Amino acid sequence: MSGQPGSWSASEHRSRHRLLASSGLAAPSPGRPIGLWGLAWRRFRRHRMALVGMVILLVLASASLLATWISPYSPIKTSLVEMLDRPSPIHPMGTDELGRDLLTRILHGGRVSLAVGFLAVALAVSIGSTVGAIAGFYGGWVDNLLMRLVDFMIALPSIFVLILLATIYGTNPVTLVLVIGGLRWMGTARQVRGAFLSLREREFVEAARCLGAPPSRIILRHLLPNAIGPIIVASTLGISGAILTESSLSYLGLGIQPPMASWGNMLRNAQDQMVRAPWTAVFPGLMIFLTVMAVNSIGDGLRDALDPRKVE
Amino acid sequence: MTRYLARRTVQAVPLLLLMTLVVFVLLRATPGGPMSMYEADPTVTAEDLARLRAQMGLDQPVTIQYLRWLGAMLSGDWGWSLVTKRPVTVMILERLPNTLVLMSITFVATLAIAVPIAIVSAVRQYSWFDHIATTIAFAGNSLPTFWIGLMLIMIFAVGLRWLPAGGMYTLGEPYSLSDRLKYLILPVTTLAIFDATHYIRYLRSSLLDVIRQDYIRVAYAKGLDGTTVLRRHALRNAAIPLVTVIAIDLPQLFSGALITETIFAWPGMGRLFWEASGRVDYPVLMGIFTVASTLVIASNLLADVAYAWLDPRIRYR
Numbered sequence: 001m002s003g004q005p006g007s008w009s010a011s012e013h014r015s016r017h018r019l020l021a022s023s024g025l026a027a028p029s030p031g032r033p034i035g036l037w038g039l040a041w042r043r044f045r046r047h048r049m050a051l052v053g054m055v056i057l058l059v060l061a062s063a064s065l066l067a068t069w070i071s072p073y074s075p076i077k078t079s080l081v082e083m084l085d086r087p088s089p090i091h092p093m094g095t096d097e098l099g100r101d102l103l104t105r106i107l108h109g110g111r112v113s114l115a116v117g118f119l120a121v122a123l124a125v126s127i128g129s130t131v132g133a134i135a136g137f138y139g140g141w142v143d144n145l146l147m148r149l150v151d152f153m154i155a156l157p158s159i160f161v162l163i164l165l166a167t168i169y170g171t172n173p174v175t176l177v178l179v180i181g182g183l184r185w186m187g188t189a190r191q192v193r194g195a196f197l198s199l200r201e202r203e204f205v206e207a208a209r210c211l212g213a214p215p216s217r218i219i220l221r222h223l224l225p226n227a228i229g230p231i232i233v234a235s236t237l238g239i240s241g242a243i244l245t246e247s248s249l250s251y252l253g254l255g256i257q258p259p260m261a262s263w264g265n266m267l268r269n270a271q272d273q274m275v276r277a278p279w280t281a282v283f284p285g286l287m288i289f290l291t292v293m294a295v296n297s298i299g300d301g302l303r304d305a306l307d308p309r310k311v312e
Numbered sequence: 313m314t315r316y317l318a319r320r321t322v323q324a325v326p327l328l329l330l331m332t333l334v335v336f337v338l339l340r341a342t343p344g345g346p347m348s349m350y351e352a353d354p355t356v357t358a359e360d361l362a363r364l365r366a367q368m369g370l371d372q373p374v375t376i377q378y379l380r381w382l383g384a385m386l387s388g389d390w391g392w393s394l395v396t397k398r399p400v401t402v403m404i405l406e407r408l409p410n411t412l413v414l415m416s417i418t419f420v421a422t423l424a425i426a427v428p429i430a431i432v433s434a435v436r437q438y439s440w441f442d443h444i445a446t447t448i449a450f451a452g453n454s455l456p457t458f459w460i461g462l463m464l465i466m467i468f469a470v471g472l473r474w475l476p477a478g479g480m481y482t483l484g485e486p487y488s489l490s491d492r493l494k495y496l497i498l499p500v501t502t503l504a505i506f507d508a509t510h511y512i513r514y515l516r517s518s519l520l521d522v523i524r525q526d527y528i529r530v531a532y533a534k535g536l537d538g539t540t541v542l543r544r545h546a547l548r549n550a551a552i553p554l555v556t557v558i559a560i561d562l563p564q565l566f567s568g569a570l571i572t573e574t575i576f577a578w579p580g581m582g583r584l585f586w587e588a589s590g591r592v593d594y595p596v597l598m599g600i601f602t603v604a605s606t607l608v609i610a611s612n613l614l615a616d617v618a619y620a621w622l623d624p625r626i627r628y629r
Contacts, residue, residue, distance in 0.1 A: 158564075160336070168342045271462065275466075278466060
């Protein structure tokens with residue numbers, strides 16, 4: 001291996017190892033070296049559904065971010081003369097019961113849904129990785145205690161707790177992120193713990209320990225990079241779950257409150273007039289479906305791309 | 313086995329206590345609650361308020377309140393609803409069977425859909441059937457439950473007028489099974505679509521793992537026919553991960569049921585919880601939560617028993 005013994009990181013170690021194992025090359029190619037991420041990207045590119053998903057998600061996210069500039073309409077201002085208009089060139093997705101342009105509201109709602117989904121998962125992954133890392137690295141009673149906590153959280157019928165927390169802590173996007181993220185970290189914790197338990201017995205960790213590396217360095221530089229693949233896959237798939245949870249809560253009237261638009265609360269409103277104006281119920285749901293499917297296919301693509309056991 | 317079960321049951325008790333304690337404390341932090349009605353009333357003096365609070369035991373520390381609730385609950389007194397003034401046990405017992413009917417029929421329907429599809433899909437991997445099944449399963453996994461429900465209502469109840477949009481039976485008509493079934497179709501389909509897609513994905517991939525094992529080849533080499541190999545060797549082993557998934561999913565099943573009950577006006581426990589949470593009806597919320605947690609813990613235990621039945625290598629001590 002290259003460099004001083006103290007400087008080669010675990011990820012380098014594994015990417016080299018994986019390159020040999022999976023690319024079918026007898027020796028590292030003499031040209032430009034491909035790292036872990038290069039190799040993963042190379043595999044990811046071949047996953048057609050994942051690429052389609054990525055394009056859909058990028059288009060949706062950028063359209064939502066630029067909603068204010070793309071759409072000439074306001075997401076909140078009502079117009080009594082345009083109530084429940086059918087989809088037309090002026091209103092491509094029609095208007096809702098207060099005469100607001102549905103497409104505009106969907107784009108603005110997308111901001112909320114995507115942001116809540118991503119941030120909730122970011123929170124969940126941070127909590128989960130920290131808990132899992134501590135449990136897996138230290139083992140013993142620490143591990144025992146933390147895993148009992150995880151068991152407890154998993155056994156909790158989370159929908160009831162979600163409803164209670166939403167009633168107590170109000171219903172703005174920030175608390176939604178905290179509540180959803182706070183109830184979805186257990187899977188990551190278990191996964192990271194499992195990876196750490198087997199990784200910490202490996203020679204490179206022993207080497208690092210012999211060199212006097214403190215626990216924080218071993219965890220952050222040697223263990224975590226080696227466990228990052230499954231974490232990324234799980235968190236990607238977690239985003240779709242978080243988006244579904246947010247929209248369900250908003251649909252129940254406990255999430256994002258009107259007049260702020262979210263896909264869930266738009267569907268709640270649509271319920272009352274979906275007979276006369278089916279488009280108000282069809283489009284927000286289609287957006288949730290498209291987004292969740294895009295995220296799921298990216299997750300599937302990443303799973304294949306980052307799976308170390310996969311041999312081509 | 314009996315000893316194992318006994319030990320697990322004993323272990324479940326502190327877990328259940330901890331769950332109810334957490335929710336009890338959460339509930340006490342909820343704005344609204346039993347006193348808000350009196351606090352808003354200007355004719356009620358501060359002394360009256362204090363007296364009322366003492367009467368309801370709300371002046372005690374939370375731990376004492378919890379212990380009192382626990383003691384009462386264990387002796388069968390689950391309290392009275394603050395809104396309807398009816399006993400909580402009666403209210404729950406009215407609703408619980410409806411939820412259990414919905415959930416168990418959904419569960420059977422889900423397996424009836426998912427298992428055959430997953431088997432054909434795995435046995436004929438990369439066939440056109442497999443491609444269609446995996447695509448549909450993938451798409452269905454991304455559908456929000458409540459939207460499936462809304463679309464089904466829009467198409468089959470409002471558009472085609474084939475099925476009722478909500479409720480559990482036709483009012484004013486004598487009991488008949490066909491009437492009941494008519495009201496079950498849409499909610500069960502809503503839930504089953506989501507769950508089935510989930511199970512198909514799991515069972516298919518675990519079957520694919522199993523089919524490539526040596527003991528399957530041995531079974532074929534012995535001269536067993538495909539059906540026997542599948543039934544006796546492949547399926548039994550492939551079912552083990554599915555049992556885990558089902559057990560882990562169970563709390564999720566409640567969330568699906570709650571949302572579905574709300575959409576279809578199904579008079580179940582989930583809907584009752586949702587109504588009670590809007591009115592901060594402490595005793596009802598605590599009662600439902602206790603029942604739901606007990607069900608979840610019991611079914612996790614059941615899953616562990618199922619493992620042993622499916623995989624004799626697993627021994628319980």
